[in-house]
Amino acid sequence: MSKSKKRMPVLGIFLAVAVIVAGCAPKATTKGVEFPLMYEETPLTILILPPMNESTAAEAKQYYATTVQEVLSYWGYYVFPYEITSDILKMEGIYDAELIRSVPLAKFREYFGADAVLYTTIKKWDLQYMVLASNLTVSIDEELKSTKTDRTLWTYNGTVVVDLSGGNTGGGLAGLIVKAVITAANSAMADYVPYARQANRRALSSFPFGKYHSDFKKDQSMQFIDQTPEKEKNK
Amino acid sequence: MKSNMIKIMVSLAAVLFCFGCSAKKQMYYWGNYSDSLYHAKKNPGVESLAKHKEALENIVEESKNRNLRTPPGVCAELGYLYAANNNTKKAIELFQMEKQTYPESTILMERLIMQTEKRASDDDPSKNTSVGKSIEQEKSIGGSTNE
Numbered sequence: 001m002s003k004s005k006k007r008m009p010v011l012g013i014f015l016a017v018a019v020i021v022a023g024c025a026p027k028a029t030t031k032g033v034e035f036p037l038m039y040e041e042t043p044l045t046i047l048i049l050p051p052m053n054e055s056t057a058a059e060a061k062q063y064y065a066t067t068v069q070e071v072l073s074y075w076g077y078y079v080f081p082y083e084i085t086s087d088i089l090k091m092e093g094i095y096d097a098e099l100i101r102s103v104p105l106a107k108f109r110e111y112f113g114a115d116a117v118l119y120t121t122i123k124k125w126d127l128q129y130m131v132l133a134s135n136l137t138v139s140i141d142e143e144l145k146s147t148k149t150d151r152t153l154w155t156y157n158g159t160v161v162v163d164l165s166g167g168n169t170g171g172g173l174a175g176l177i178v179k180a181v182i183t184a185a186n187s188a189m190a191d192y193v194p195y196a197r198q199a200n201r202r203a204l205s206s207f208p209f210g211k212y213h214s215d216f217k218k219d220q221s222m223q224f225i226d227q228t229p230e231k232e233k234n235k
Numbered sequence: 236m237k238s239n240m241i242k243i244m245v246s247l248a249a250v251l252f253c254f255g256c257s258a259k260k261q262m263y264y265w266g267n268y269s270d271s272l273y274h275a276k277k278n279p280g281v282e283s284l285a286k287h288k289e290a291l292e293n294i295v296e297e298s299k300n301r302n303l304r305t306p307p308g309v310c311a312e313l314g315y316l317y318a319a320n321n322n323t324k325k326a327i328e329l330f331q332m333e334k335q336t337y338p339e340s341t342i343l344m345e346r347l348i349m350q351t352e353k354r355a356s357d358d359d360p361s362k363n364t365s366v367g368k369s370i371e372q373e374k375s376i377g378g379s380t381n382e
Contacts, residue, residue, distance in 0.1 A: 076262075078307045079307045080340070081312045087315075193269050
């Protein structure tokens with residue numbers, strides 16, 4: 001009796017820590033559970049459609065568009081050359097994101113040979129400059145739709161926060177000063193291509209792999225973690 | 236609770252493991268594609284476009300050197316730039332290369348080859364609106380055009 005009493009506080013502390021950790025940690029789920037249709041249809045070719053920009057940053061669309069093809073290719077799909085396909089769409093008079101939504105999906109299959117199309121809405125593209133840390137906050141909605149069945153195969157609605165302060169430079173006051181200098185230099189550079197790439201990559205973390213990836217059809221049980229920070233979710 | 240902890244640990248381990256793998260095995264060589272494309276869009280002009288074309292050539296060459304598959308779309312995009320410069324032969328060669336590497340691109344590549352051939356056989360350039368003009372239009376998307 002006395003022994004178990006003694007163990008109680010230890011157990012209590014352990015439970016408290018576990019609750020805190022579990023509470024903080026975003027919930028993890030698997031690709032197979034969330035997106036079974038991806039494994040059923042296994043699209044091979046993806047057409048990236050010009051994004052709809054609802055953010056206040058005019059350049060967001062360009063940052064997104066110039067980085068998404070490269071990033072998506074690493075997931076193992078044949079990604080159509082965005083520079084060509086967006087050009088063709090424009091010549092067909094459907095460059096506008098609202099108009100694109102009205103095009104029947106079968107048309108994209110017929111014209112380009114796309115198995116699926118990726119729609120993107122950029123909700124937020126915020127740069128926050130601070131002395132010791134600068135952040136790029138990107139909120140996007142993405143949806144992959146099948147051109148065969150019109151079904152939604154994959155979605156992402158979330159926020160990615162990319163730290164722009166140049167990584168870990170070590171502790172101590174000297175480290176902080178170095179970090180502040182790097183942050184200032186990074187912000188001044190105003191070249192966010194690598195960060196846009198990173199935001200894209202993180203948004204795709206739940207995207208099942210395609211034909212050219214070594215884990216094609218093998219990643220159903222792969223877990224992913226929702227990237228959206230808690231405070232963003234509660235908004 | 237404990238199983239939650241374990242799950243978290245396992246997923247963290249999985250993430251670390253994946254990073255480890257990707258560092259070892261390279262899938263594609265993209266060079267400085269995003270950067271040169273972004274700059275070509277932001278500061279449209281002959282110079283920035285030439286730089287981007289150079290970046291594309293470099294990707295094709297380096298991929299060959301490293302025994303990697305050329306990334307999807309790169310040969311096609313380079314071919315598109317050649318077509319805009321009226322280099323029909325080189326353009327079609329590149330579209331064919333894309334088709335060979337990625338047979339699933341056949342529908343689009345055939346379409347591009349057809350357009351390019353049609354354009355080449357057309358003596359009157361003002362009649363044609365397809366490939367070449369599109370590059371010109373492309374330059375003005377960013378809003379501020381220097382030219």
